Amino acid sequence: xxxxxxxxxxxxxxxxxxxxxxxxxxxxxxxxxxxxxxxxxxxxxxxxxxxxxxxxxxxxxxxxxxxxxxxxxxxxxxxxxxxxxxxxxxx
Numbered sequence: 001x002x003x004x005x006x007x008x009x010x011x012x013x014x015x016x017x018x019x020x021x022x023x024x025x026x027x028x029x030x031x032x033x034x035x036x037x038x039x040x041x042x043x044x045x046x047x048x049x050x051x052x053x054x055x056x057x058x059x060x061x062x063x064x065x066x067x068x069x070x071x072x073x074x075x076x077x078x079x080x081x082x083x084x085x086x087x088x089x090x091x
Contacts, residue, residue, distance in 0.1 A: 003069055003081050005042030010065050011054065012040045018058045028057035 001009075015025050015036075022040070026033040030053060038044040039054075046054070046065075055062040070082040 001083055002042055004039075004045050006069050006083065007046065007065055008040040008042040010067055011036075014058050014060055014064055015040075018060075020058070025054070025057055029053040 015022070018025070020028070022036045023033045025031075026036045029036075029050075031050065035044065035050075036054075039046055039050075051062050051065055054065070068083070071079055072082050073079050
């Protein structure tokens with residue numbers, strides 16, 4: 001699972017917990033509904049300002065969107081995100 005997909009799953013979970021539709025969350029965050037859908041499906045990576053808007057709209061700490069996303073230091077090799085399927089395939 002990519003970072004974008006994991007972030008999207010967290011966003012979806014938090015939106016459902018807030019009992020909001022994509023459209024309601026988007027309006028509260030001053031975003032377009034399609035942007036929320038793209039983020040939830042992992043088709044788009046959120047900018048810092050978008051994360052702040054979503055956190056405010058869902059009344060959560062912005063760190064909640066990153067739950068389960070961890071960076072692995074690679075030492076002398078490049079690092080990677082834990083759980084990133086592309087890294088496991090050598091990509």
